Amino acid sequence: MNADIKVISFDVEGTLVTTEFSYAIWFEMIPQRYAVRHGLEFEEATREIRKAYDSVGDQRLEWYDVQYWFTRFDLGRADIAMEMFQDRVNYFPETSRVLQRLGRDYKLSVASGSPRPFLKHLLRDIEHNFSSVFSSTTDFQQVKTADFYRSMCRRLGVEPGQVAHVGDNLQFDFNEPASIGIYSFHLDREGETGNPAALRNLEQLAGLLDSIKV
Numbered sequence: 001m002n003a004d005i006k007v008i009s010f011d012v013e014g015t016l017v018t019t020e021f022s023y024a025i026w027f028e029m030i031p032q033r034y035a036v037r038h039g040l041e042f043e044e045a046t047r048e049i050r051k052a053y054d055s056v057g058d059q060r061l062e063w064y065d066v067q068y069w070f071t072r073f074d075l076g077r078a079d080i081a082m083e084m085f086q087d088r089v090n091y092f093p094e095t096s097r098v099l100q101r102l103g104r105d106y107k108l109s110v111a112s113g114s115p116r117p118f119l120k121h122l123l124r125d126i127e128h129n130f131s132s133v134f135s136s137t138t139d140f141q142q143v144k145t146a147d148f149y150r151s152m153c154r155r156l157g158v159e160p161g162q163v164a165h166v167g168d169n170l171q172f173d174f175n176e177p178a179s180i181g182i183y184s185f186h187l188d189r190e191g192e193t194g195n196p197a198a199l200r201n202l203e204q205l206a207g208l209l210d211s212i213k214v
């Protein structure tokens with residue numbers, strides 16, 4: 001273990017849990033309901049929905065807010081609908097094992113861009129491993145910026161240099177936290193970025209933590 005690191009912070013989607021649940025919400029459930037509501041074929045509904053998503057874009061907060069879309073498309077209550085997709089939450093094979101092991105030596109925390117209504121489902125079976133959960137969009141009304149990470153450290157009562165963060169988005173999980181001095185690890189499960197320093201799975205994290213020299 002690394003005595004200088006107090007907290008390990010984890011991204012959620014693409015890091016601890018696959019994107020299947022969210023994808024099913026955005027690209028199955030919403031278009032299905034939209035199709036029924038507006039009397040369209042599923043394909044046509046999907047086209048219209050995608051156009052609407054694109055018109056907002058992932059830099060704006062509404063994009064992440066499932067109830068915003070339910071209200072905009074007149075689909076009723078998102079929370080009830082989401083409960084029906086709980087079985088689509090899938091953890092990566094090493095997730096539980098790694099959390100258990102690292103939890104013995106470090107405080108574990110979540111830093112996610114997913115809104116809390118999603119985290120409620122995504123973390124259901126692993127939440128007991130974490131002493132705190134931060135949703136940048138729900139709690140701080142922003143994507144995972146350097147500012148978000150600064151606020152997170154303040155709330156955790158630690159300096160950025162006492163935190164390690166891991167996640168699969170180069171901007172939000174690596175560049176932004178690294179810019180304020182958090183030890184940041186980019187997870188690239190498919191090896192898409194060609195970055196030799198990126199982790200391929202969470203198992204590799206423990207060894208790397210030991211190698212950090214402060």
Ligand SMILES: [Mg+2]
Nearest residue numbers: 011013014168
């Ligand atoms: Mg992610």
